[in-house]
Amino acid sequence: xxxxxxxxxxxxxxxxxxxxxxxxxLPLAEAxxxxxxxxxxVTFRTEAAEESIRLISTKYPELLVGAGTVLSxxxxxxxxFAGAKFIVSPGFNPEIVDYCIKxxxxxxxxxxxxxEVAQAVKRGLKVLKFFxxxxxxxxxxxxxxxxxxxxxxxMPTGGINSKNLKSYxxxxxxxxxxxxxxxxxxxxxxxxxxxxxxxxxxxVDVVAALSEENRYGM
Numbered sequence: 410x411x412x413x414x415x416x417x418x419x420x421x422x423x424x425x426x427x428x429x430x431x432x433x434x435l436p437l438a439e440a441x442x443x444x445x446x447x448x449x450x451v452t453f454r455t456e457a458a459e460e461s462i463r464l465i466s467t468k469y470p471e472l473l474v475g476a477g478t479v480l481s482x483x484x485x486x487x488x489x490f491a492g493a494k495f496i497v498s499p500g501f502n503p504e505i506v507d508y509c510i511k512x513x514x515x516x517x518x519x520x521x522x523x524x525e526v527a528q529a530v531k532r533g534l535k536v537l538k539f540f541x542x543x544x545x546x547x548x549x550x551x552x553x554x555x556x557x558x559x560x561x562x563x564m565p566t567g568g569i570n571s572k573n574l575k576s577y578x579x580x581x582x583x584x585x586x587x588x589x590x591x592x593x594x595x596x597x598x599x600x601x602x603x604x605x606x607x608x609x610x611x612x613v614d615v616v617a618a619l620s621e622e623n624r625y626g627m
Contacts, residue, residue, distance in 0.1 A: 421613075425587045437605065517538045535561060551565060
Protein backbone atom coordinates (compact mmCIF):
# COMPACT_ATOMS: atom_id res chain seq x y z
CA UNK A 410 0.00 0.00 0.00
CA UNK A 411 1.27 3.45 -0.91
CA UNK A 412 2.02 5.91 1.86
CA UNK A 413 0.11 9.18 2.16
CA UNK A 414 3.23 11.00 0.98
CA UNK A 415 3.51 8.82 -2.11
CA UNK A 416 -0.13 9.46 -2.94
CA UNK A 417 0.37 13.21 -2.45
CA UNK A 418 3.20 13.11 -4.97
CA UNK A 419 1.08 11.27 -7.52
CA UNK A 420 -1.82 13.71 -7.08
CA UNK A 421 0.42 16.77 -7.32
CA UNK A 422 -2.45 18.85 -5.95
CA UNK A 423 -4.35 18.45 -2.68
CA UNK A 424 -7.70 20.28 -2.74
CA UNK A 425 -8.20 22.32 0.43
CA UNK A 426 -11.94 22.25 1.07
CA UNK A 427 -14.13 24.38 3.32
CA UNK A 428 -17.58 22.84 3.74
CA UNK A 429 -20.26 24.89 5.46
CA UNK A 430 -23.03 22.36 4.80
CA UNK A 431 -22.80 18.58 5.12
CA UNK A 432 -25.08 18.15 2.09
CA UNK A 433 -22.24 19.34 -0.15
CA UNK A 434 -19.75 16.72 1.03
CA LEU A 435 -20.68 13.83 -1.25
CA PRO A 436 -21.32 15.88 -4.42
CA LEU A 437 -17.92 17.48 -3.91
CA ALA A 438 -16.24 14.10 -3.44
CA GLU A 439 -17.93 12.83 -6.60
CA ALA A 440 -16.70 15.85 -8.58
CA UNK A 441 -13.11 15.32 -7.41
CA UNK A 442 -13.17 11.61 -8.22
CA UNK A 443 -14.68 12.24 -11.67
CA UNK A 444 -11.97 14.82 -12.28
CA UNK A 445 -9.30 12.25 -11.43
CA UNK A 446 -8.21 13.70 -8.10
CA UNK A 447 -8.97 11.22 -5.32
CA UNK A 448 -7.87 13.41 -2.46
CA UNK A 449 -9.27 16.16 -0.21
CA UNK A 450 -8.14 18.10 2.82
CA VAL A 451 -11.32 19.12 4.65
CA THR A 452 -10.58 22.05 6.93
CA PHE A 453 -11.80 21.88 10.52
CA ARG A 454 -12.93 25.52 10.39
CA THR A 455 -16.64 24.70 10.21
CA GLU A 456 -19.22 22.70 12.13
CA ALA A 457 -19.80 20.57 9.02
CA ALA A 458 -16.19 19.35 8.75
CA GLU A 459 -16.32 16.32 11.02
CA GLU A 460 -19.51 14.83 9.60
CA SER A 461 -18.37 15.64 6.06
CA ILE A 462 -15.18 13.63 6.59
CA ARG A 463 -17.24 10.77 7.99
CA LEU A 464 -19.60 10.75 5.01
CA ILE A 465 -16.82 10.96 2.41
CA SER A 466 -14.63 8.29 4.00
CA THR A 467 -17.61 5.93 4.32
CA LYS A 468 -19.13 6.46 0.87
CA TYR A 469 -15.87 6.86 -1.05
CA PRO A 470 -13.11 4.91 0.73
CA GLU A 471 -10.97 5.22 -2.42
CA LEU A 472 -10.69 8.97 -1.80
CA LEU A 473 -7.83 9.96 0.49
CA VAL A 474 -9.51 12.37 2.88
CA GLY A 475 -7.76 14.24 5.67
CA ALA A 476 -8.39 17.08 8.08
CA GLY A 477 -6.82 20.51 7.75
CA THR A 478 -6.57 23.55 10.02
CA VAL A 479 -6.29 21.19 12.98
CA LEU A 480 -5.50 23.24 16.08
CA SER A 481 -5.77 20.79 18.99
CA UNK A 482 -5.34 17.16 20.02
CA UNK A 483 -9.09 16.98 20.58
CA UNK A 484 -9.62 17.88 16.92
CA UNK A 485 -7.07 15.25 15.89
CA UNK A 486 -9.07 12.58 17.71
CA UNK A 487 -12.38 13.75 16.25
CA UNK A 488 -10.99 13.90 12.73
CA UNK A 489 -9.35 10.46 12.84
CA PHE A 490 -12.44 8.89 14.43
CA ALA A 491 -14.48 10.36 11.56
CA GLY A 492 -12.15 8.73 9.03
CA ALA A 493 -9.39 11.26 8.33
CA LYS A 494 -6.26 9.57 7.00
CA PHE A 495 -3.94 12.50 7.61
CA ILE A 496 -3.72 15.67 9.70
CA VAL A 497 -2.59 19.11 8.51
CA SER A 498 -1.99 22.06 10.83
CA PRO A 499 -1.38 25.67 9.76
CA GLY A 500 1.60 26.06 12.08
CA PHE A 501 4.09 23.93 13.97
CA ASN A 502 2.36 22.82 17.17
CA PRO A 503 4.71 20.44 19.05
CA GLU A 504 1.85 18.99 21.07
CA ILE A 505 -0.14 18.03 17.97
CA VAL A 506 2.91 16.77 16.09
CA ASP A 507 4.16 14.62 18.97
CA TYR A 508 0.68 13.21 19.58
CA CYS A 509 0.25 12.23 15.93
CA ILE A 510 3.69 10.63 15.78
CA LYS A 511 2.92 8.64 18.94
CA UNK A 512 -0.39 7.48 17.44
CA UNK A 513 1.19 6.77 14.02
CA UNK A 514 -1.05 9.34 12.31
CA UNK A 515 0.45 11.03 9.21
CA UNK A 516 0.86 14.70 10.14
CA UNK A 517 1.97 17.67 8.06
CA UNK A 518 2.57 20.78 10.18
CA UNK A 519 3.00 24.23 8.72
CA UNK A 520 6.61 25.45 8.78
CA UNK A 521 7.87 28.73 7.33
CA UNK A 522 11.14 29.24 9.23
CA UNK A 523 14.37 27.23 9.50
CA UNK A 524 13.76 26.86 13.23
CA GLU A 525 10.39 25.22 12.64
CA VAL A 526 11.85 22.94 9.98
CA ALA A 527 14.61 21.98 12.42
CA GLN A 528 12.04 20.97 15.02
CA ALA A 529 10.23 18.85 12.44
CA VAL A 530 13.45 17.20 11.25
CA LYS A 531 14.33 16.42 14.86
CA ARG A 532 11.08 14.45 15.07
CA GLY A 533 11.76 12.55 11.87
CA LEU A 534 9.22 14.29 9.63
CA LYS A 535 10.09 14.29 5.94
CA VAL A 536 7.19 16.26 4.39
CA LEU A 537 6.10 19.65 5.74
CA LYS A 538 3.39 22.11 4.86
CA PHE A 539 4.65 25.56 3.87
CA PHE A 540 1.95 28.08 4.72
CA UNK A 541 1.06 30.74 3.75
CA UNK A 542 3.24 30.01 0.73
CA UNK A 543 3.05 33.13 -1.43
CA UNK A 544 2.92 35.52 1.51
CA UNK A 545 5.91 33.83 3.17
CA UNK A 546 8.26 34.13 0.20
CA UNK A 547 6.96 31.48 -2.18
CA UNK A 548 9.21 29.19 -4.13
CA UNK A 549 12.29 31.34 -3.44
CA UNK A 550 11.90 30.87 0.32
CA UNK A 551 11.31 27.14 -0.07
CA UNK A 552 14.48 26.79 -2.15
CA UNK A 553 16.45 28.72 0.47
CA UNK A 554 15.26 26.48 3.30
CA UNK A 555 15.59 23.28 1.27
CA UNK A 556 19.30 23.93 0.72
CA UNK A 557 20.43 23.03 4.27
CA UNK A 558 17.53 20.65 4.95
CA UNK A 559 18.06 18.27 2.05
CA UNK A 560 16.01 15.48 3.64
CA UNK A 561 12.77 17.49 3.67
CA UNK A 562 10.13 18.05 1.01
CA UNK A 563 7.39 20.66 1.11
CA MET A 564 3.66 20.97 0.47
CA PRO A 565 3.12 24.70 -0.16
CA THR A 566 -0.37 26.04 0.45
CA GLY A 567 -1.68 29.59 0.33
CA GLY A 568 -1.83 31.67 -2.81
CA ILE A 569 -1.29 28.67 -5.09
CA ASN A 570 -3.39 28.70 -8.24
CA SER A 571 -3.51 27.50 -11.83
CA LYS A 572 -1.09 30.26 -12.88
CA ASN A 573 1.78 29.44 -10.50
CA LEU A 574 1.20 25.72 -9.87
CA LYS A 575 3.69 24.62 -12.52
CA SER A 576 6.49 26.81 -11.14
CA TYR A 577 6.13 25.15 -7.74
CA UNK A 578 5.85 21.56 -8.95
CA UNK A 579 8.96 21.90 -11.12
CA UNK A 580 11.14 22.19 -8.00
CA UNK A 581 12.35 18.80 -6.82
CA UNK A 582 11.62 19.50 -3.15
CA UNK A 583 7.91 20.12 -3.75
CA UNK A 584 5.91 16.94 -3.22
CA UNK A 585 2.55 18.56 -4.04
CA UNK A 586 0.65 21.83 -3.66
CA UNK A 587 -2.41 22.50 -1.55
CA UNK A 588 -5.03 24.85 -2.89
CA UNK A 589 -8.68 25.77 -3.05
CA UNK A 590 -8.92 27.43 -6.46
CA UNK A 591 -10.73 24.45 -7.98
CA UNK A 592 -12.95 23.91 -4.91
CA UNK A 593 -13.51 27.43 -3.65
CA UNK A 594 -16.38 28.12 -1.27
CA UNK A 595 -18.34 30.17 -3.79
CA UNK A 596 -18.51 27.27 -6.25
CA UNK A 597 -19.48 24.85 -3.50
CA UNK A 598 -22.23 27.09 -2.14
CA UNK A 599 -23.60 27.57 -5.67
CA UNK A 600 -23.65 23.82 -6.20
CA UNK A 601 -21.37 24.24 -9.21
CA UNK A 602 -19.99 20.72 -8.99
CA UNK A 603 -19.73 20.33 -12.77
CA UNK A 604 -17.44 23.37 -12.79
CA UNK A 605 -15.43 21.89 -9.91
CA UNK A 606 -15.06 18.68 -11.89
CA UNK A 607 -13.86 20.61 -14.94
CA UNK A 608 -11.34 22.67 -12.96
CA UNK A 609 -10.11 19.55 -11.19
CA UNK A 610 -9.58 17.72 -14.47
CA UNK A 611 -7.62 20.68 -15.83
CA UNK A 612 -5.20 20.55 -12.89
CA VAL A 613 -4.89 16.77 -13.13
CA ASP A 614 -3.91 17.21 -16.79
CA VAL A 615 -1.32 19.85 -15.84
CA VAL A 616 0.28 17.52 -13.29
CA ALA A 617 0.24 14.61 -15.74
CA ALA A 618 1.91 16.65 -18.47
CA LEU A 619 4.51 17.98 -16.05
CA SER A 620 5.30 14.48 -14.78
CA GLU A 621 5.97 13.34 -18.32
CA GLU A 622 8.29 16.30 -18.97
CA ASN A 623 10.48 17.23 -16.05
CA ARG A 624 8.87 16.64 -12.69
CA TYR A 625 11.21 15.00 -10.27
CA GLY A 626 10.42 11.66 -8.63
CA MET A 627 9.96 10.88 -4.98
